Amino acid sequence: MMRGCSSRTKIAQNQDRAVCMTNCPTLIVTVGLPARGKTYISKKLTRYLNWIGVPTREFNVGQYRRECVKIYKSFEFFRPDNEEGLKIRRQCASAALNDVRQYLTEEGGQVAVFDATNTTRERRETIIQFAEQNGFKVFFVESVCEDPDVIQENIVQVKLGSPDYTNCNTEEAVEDFMKRIKCYENSYETLDEVLDRDLSYIKIMDVGQRYLVNRVLDHIQSRIVYYLMNIHITPRSIYLCRHGESELNVNGRIGGDSGLTPRGKEFGKKLSQFILEQGISDLKVWTSQMKRTIQTAEALNVPYEQWKVLNEIDAGVCEEMMYEEIQDHYPLEFALRDQDKYRYRYPKGESYEDLVQRLEPVIMELERQENVLVVCHQAVMRCLLAYFLDKTAEELPYLKCPLHTVLKLTPVAYGCKVESISLNVDAVDTHRERPENVNIHRTTQDALQTVPPHL
Amino acid sequence: SVSDVVLSALPLPFCNSPTMIVMVGLPARGKTYISKKLTRYLNWIGVPTKMFNVGQYRREAVKIYKNFEFFKPDNEEAMRIRKACAAAALKDVAAYFSKEQGQVAVFDATNTTRERRTVILSYAKERGYKVFFVESICDDPEIIAENIKQVKFGSPDYVDRNVDEAMEDFVQRIDCYRASYMPIDDEKDRKLSYIKIFDVGSRYLVNRVQDHIQSRIVYYLMNIHVTPRSIYLSRHGESELNLSGRIGGDSGLSPRGQKYANALAAFIHGQNIRELKVWTSHMKRTIQTAEALGVQYEQWKALNEIDAGVCEELTYEEIQQNLPQEFALRDQDKYRYRYPKGESYEDLVHRLEPVIMELERQENVLVICHQAVFRCLLAYFLDKPADELPYLRCPLHTVLKLTPIAYGCKVESFFLNIEAVNTHRERPVNVDVNRNPEDALQTVPDHI
Numbered sequence: 033m034m035r036g037c038s039s040r041t042k043i044a045q046n047q048d049r050a051v052c053m054t055n056c057p058t059l060i061v062t063v064g065l066p067a068r069g070k071t072y073i074s075k076k077l078t079r080y081l082n083w084i085g086v087p088t089r090e091f092n093v094g095q096y097r098r099e100c101v102k103i104y105k106s107f108e109f110f111r112p113d114n115e116e117g118l119k120i121r122r123q124c125a126s127a128a129l130n131d132v133r134q135y136l137t138e139e140g141g142q143v144a145v146f147d148a149t150n151t152t153r154e155r156r157e158t159i160i161q162f163a164e165q166n167g168f169k170v171f172f173v174e175s176v177c178e179d180p181d182v183i184q185e186n187i188v189q190v191k192l193g194s195p196d197y198t199n200c201n202t203e204e205a206v207e208d209f210m211k212r213i214k215c216y217e218n219s220y221e222t223l224d225e226v227l228d229r230d231l232s233y234i235k236i237m238d239v240g241q242r243y244l245v246n247r248v249l250d251h252i253q254s255r256i257v258y259y260l261m262n263i264h265i266t267p268r269s270i271y272l273c274r275h276g277e278s279e280l281n282v283n284g285r286i287g288g289d290s291g292l293t294p295r296g297k298e299f300g301k302k303l304s305q306f307i308l309e310q311g312i313s314d315l316k317v318w319t320s321q322m323k324r325t326i327q328t329a330e331a332l333n334v335p336y337e338q339w340k341v342l343n344e345i346d347a348g349v350c351e352e353m354m355y356e357e358i359q360d361h362y363p364l365e366f367a368l369r370d371q372d373k374y375r376y377r378y379p380k381g382e383s384y385e386d387l388v389q390r391l392e393p394v395i396m397e398l399e400r401q402e403n404v405l406v407v408c409h410q411a412v413m414r415c416l417l418a419y420f421l422d423k424t425a426e427e428l429p430y431l432k433c434p435l436h437t438v439l440k441l442t443p444v445a446y447g448c449k450v451e452s453i454s455l456n457v458d459a460v461d462t463h464r465e466r467p468e469n470v471n472i473h474r475t476t477q478d479a480l481q482t483v484p485p486h487l
Numbered sequence: 488s489v490s491d492v493v494l495s496a497l498p499l500p501f502c503n504s505p506t507m508i509v510m511v512g513l514p515a516r517g518k519t520y521i522s523k524k525l526t527r528y529l530n531w532i533g534v535p536t537k538m539f540n541v542g543q544y545r546r547e548a549v550k551i552y553k554n555f556e557f558f559k560p561d562n563e564e565a566m567r568i569r570k571a572c573a574a575a576a577l578k579d580v581a582a583y584f585s586k587e588q589g590q591v592a593v594f595d596a597t598n599t600t601r602e603r604r605t606v607i608l609s610y611a612k613e614r615g616y617k618v619f620f621v622e623s624i625c626d627d628p629e630i631i632a633e634n635i636k637q638v639k640f641g642s643p644d645y646v647d648r649n650v651d652e653a654m655e656d657f658v659q660r661i662d663c664y665r666a667s668y669m670p671i672d673d674e675k676d677r678k679l680s681y682i683k684i685f686d687v688g689s690r691y692l693v694n695r696v697q698d699h700i701q702s703r704i705v706y707y708l709m710n711i712h713v714t715p716r717s718i719y720l721s722r723h724g725e726s727e728l729n730l731s732g733r734i735g736g737d738s739g740l741s742p743r744g745q746k747y748a749n750a751l752a753a754f755i756h757g758q759n760i761r762e763l764k765v766w767t768s769h770m771k772r773t774i775q776t777a778e779a780l781g782v783q784y785e786q787w788k789a790l791n792e793i794d795a796g797v798c799e800e801l802t803y804e805e806i807q808q809n810l811p812q813e814f815a816l817r818d819q820d821k822y823r824y825r826y827p828k829g830e831s832y833e834d835l836v837h838r839l840e841p842v843i844m845e846l847e848r849q850e851n852v853l854v855i856c857h858q859a860v861f862r863c864l865l866a867y868f869l870d871k872p873a874d875e876l877p878y879l880r881c882p883l884h885t886v887l888k889l890t891p892i893a894y895g896c897k898v899e900s901f902f903l904n905i906e907a908v909n910t911h912r913e914r915p916v917n918v919d920v921n922r923n924p925e926d927a928l929q930t931v932p933d934h935i
Contacts, residue, residue: 225690243693244690244692245692247690251848254848261702261706340837386788390838
């Protein structure tokens with residue numbers, strides 16, 4: 033969806049579609065005791081919003097505190113009667129809010145995620161006033177959890193590795209952190225259904241068992257709520273791979289709907305073995321509706337679901353052409369694409385930006401699911417990978433996604449562990465790097481400089 | 488089976504257990520409104536859904552409604568009838584799932600006691616159905632009074648009553664339920680899956696969403712509202728390709744099309760609409776139409792016309808000449824048929840779903856789109872099934888004004904008096920792949 037005019041955006045035919053999902057910037061404010069997943073949620077939400085094209089940045093007050101107080105001694109810093117500590121913490125929050133203001137008013141940001149405990153009504157009131165003064169909408173995200181196992185696991189996953197605890201052993205760190213939590217507990221004022229009935233917020237209880245949603249004001253808040261209600265933290269892995277090598281691949285042609293080469297079929301068999309070896313419980317398998325992914329999945333001998341939205345990027349008039357032919361017939365288009373590969377739309381086709389939009393339901397469903405294998409295509413895989421690994425729009429169209437290689441993504445701490453497993457079946461290289469010369473008057477040689485070899 | 492999955496654009500798990508959506512709430516809390524809307528939405532996105540309104544069963548059992556005394560908690564005779572009606576409805580739910588391939592059943596009744604809900608839960612558990620409760624809680628007397636006015640006065644129960652009598656009776660009817668009303672309890676019922684809607688959507692409590700369909704239902708329920716508004720649907724003005732009887736493409740407006748754009752602008756201004764949003768596709772003809780309005784508009788790629796693939800910019804005569812078999816296949820199943828390298832109406836519905844979701848969130852909107860897209864959107868608002876959808880009449884130069892009212896949608900059609908070609912091709916009598924060209928082209932509208 034492309035909006036009309038915004039002073040912050042260039043008015044161009046291919047302009048980023050989601051620049052203006054809301055008319056004024058939004059401040060998302062986390063609320064909750066330590067180790068309730070606020071930073072996990074902040075980072076994930078930020079990553080999702082940026083991927084769908086909403087410029088978002090997180091501001092972690094703890095970071096500001098670490099910059100201010102170089103060395104963390106102990107939980108005593110957080111004691112409610114530690115005046116010095118309180119002063120520093122208030123300053124850090126102010127500094128963070130200042131940066132928020134700059135990001136949202138001067139740097140083209142649309143959403144800022146203010147990640148801190150914000151456990152007192154007083155602190156939240158300060159933030160609300162700040163937002164009002166600056167014309168920002170506020171949406172609170174509170175995480176409430178009393179399950180000691182979940183809290184323990186949180187601490188183990190992300191606190192032990194924190195800069196605050198680099199010089200402590202595990203027991204010391206856990207003990208100190210527990211006391212740190214205690215410092216907040218007495219003054220914690222949870223969002224109240226009555227007292228806070230005019231605020232916009234979502235209260236997440238027990239890692240998503242239950243949600244309380246109050247006064248969703250606009251489209252972006254509605255999307256945020258939907259996203260937060262679909263994510264989970266159950267351990268699982270997502271496997272991404274392309275179809276096996278196809279006939280058109282071998283001929284250096286893009287797009288189309290061809291079948292697998294013998295090597296491609298070999299990959300299917302190897303993939304089947306690999307999956308068995310992984311011993312995954314309840315694996316879902318998804319393909320596109322194109323022959324080459326379906327044929328690949330067929331080799332697995334398990335049920336699979338076909339998604340039309342997983343189809344490869346539509347290259348429009350360039351479908352089934354070799355790069356050499358594109359250069360021959362459409363040298364201008366070829367150069368324009370190299371200039372801005374993310375936003376460039378093939379005539380009668382799609383752009384990477386369009387692809388991200390149509391893949392959003394896939395991402396949402398991937399978040400809901402547990403173990404999934406997605407058999408897809410080069411451009412599609414780049415988009416999905418960019419989401420999981422938080423790659424920018426500039427990097428996305430050049431991510432390396434070779435044939436016959438499985439990427440295993442396992443969420444860990446605040447990010448994703450990536451294991452790249454080549455299944456040892458040869459295939460053509462289909463990766464074309466950005467050439468040096470992207471000028472529309474460049475020579476054919478310069479244009480074709482980075483085309484990988486083919487038949 | 489794989490073939491089923493190929494046909495469905497949305498990978499909804501058809502092999503999973505059916506779901507019962509169970510409404511909960513006092514009378515006049517919007518349960519039937521929600522039930523009907525949800526049913527319409529789910530069917531439109533391709534999930535076979537049916538609504539079971541226990542009140543209907545009661546009206547069939549007790550031909551004439553006397554007064555609220557029927558609902559008094561100490562009316563044993565009536566209690567027996569009401570229990571029997573609920574049981575009959577549950578039986579029909581089971582038949583819908585097992586014999587009619589239903590996926591979702593919306594069980595619309597007050598279900599205000601734990602006892603009644605326990606009966607439903609046991610029934611579902613025995614048969615392997617998932618249960619998702621939707622409770623509507625509202626104590627705003629104005630909202631309740633408005634509900635009663637909009638939908639109760641017209642009810643068969645009050646056909647012989649004047650407005651004041653009906654209101655008085657209904658208020659006492661509500662009181663009959665009030666004493667025994669036990670809302671879903673956040674503690675005792677923490678293992679159940681439910682959403683509680685407070686004050687027409689001001690606040691929601693969502694507990695234990697189990698799966699994809701429940702997540703979609705929650706998302707939908709959280710996006711609908713009851714604020715009065717109108718949705719205006721229009722196609723682009725007549726285009727150059729329209730004139731020559733060609734489908735698809737990305738041509739500009741003909742002179743008459745431009746006239747329409749100006750007439751549309753005048754019409755819209757005349758309607759005096761508060762805060763109107765205007766949406767177009769990314770195609771020239773809708774954008775040119777919107778330009779004449781002189782207001783800001785948003786372009787949605789999702790509103791682009793159906794992609795006719797290899798048939799883009801052909802006339803029907805050319806399609807018949809070059810691809811006679813495809814032409815016939817399309818006439819056989821116009822909803823599911825996908826143009827080679829193109830799309831089907833079914834695909835179109837899938838890509839329009841975010842548009843529908845945003846239309847639900849918005850208030851006054853004018854959507855300038857295309858014939859097939861218009862048909863899909865209209866089918867959603869007017870609850871038209873898949874076999875009717877591709878033949879809905881959406882002529883050029885005509886604005887449809889849709890205003891939600893009671894349980895449905897009022898439709899007003901405005902032809903803006905600018906002539907245009909007819910682009911509507913009815914299903915021909917002969918859809919056989921071996922038919923002759925004359926039979927195939929029998930229903931093609933005139934063009935240059």
